[in-house]
Amino acid sequence: MKLWKKVLLGVAGLLLAAGGLMAWKIGPKNIIGMIRYDQRQEGRLHVGDRAPDVALMSLDGKTTVHLADSIGEKPLVLIFGSFT
Numbered sequence: 001m002k003l004w005k006k007v008l009l010g011v012a013g014l015l016l017a018a019g020g021l022m023a024w025k026i027g028p029k030n031i032i033g034m035i036r037y038d039q040r041q042e043g044r045l046h047v048g049d050r051a052p053d054v055a056l057m058s059l060d061g062k063t064t065v066h067l068a069d070s071i072g073e074k075p076l077v078l079i080f081g082s083f084t
Contacts, residue, residue: 051076
C-alpha cells in the first residue's frame with residue numbers, strides 16, 4: 001500500500017475516533033439538540049402581533065402548558081434561564 005493511502009486511513013481513523021469520543025462525552029441526545037438548535041424563522045412577527053401559541057413543559061415534567069391559556073388581562077412574562 002502506498003504511503004499516502006496509509007496516511008489517509010490514519011487521518012480518517014483519528015477523525016472517526018474523535019467523533020466517537022465527542023458523541024460519548026456530550027451524549028447523543030445533546031448532539032441531536034445541537035443540530036436542531038438554530039431553526040429560526042425570521043421576519044414573520046411584527047410589533048403588536050399576538051404571541052404565537054407554544055406548548056411548554058411544566059416543572060413536573062408531565063404537564064404541558066399552552067401559552068394561549070395564560071394570556072389575558074395582565075401582562076405575561078416568560079423567563080428562560082438556568083438557576084443552578
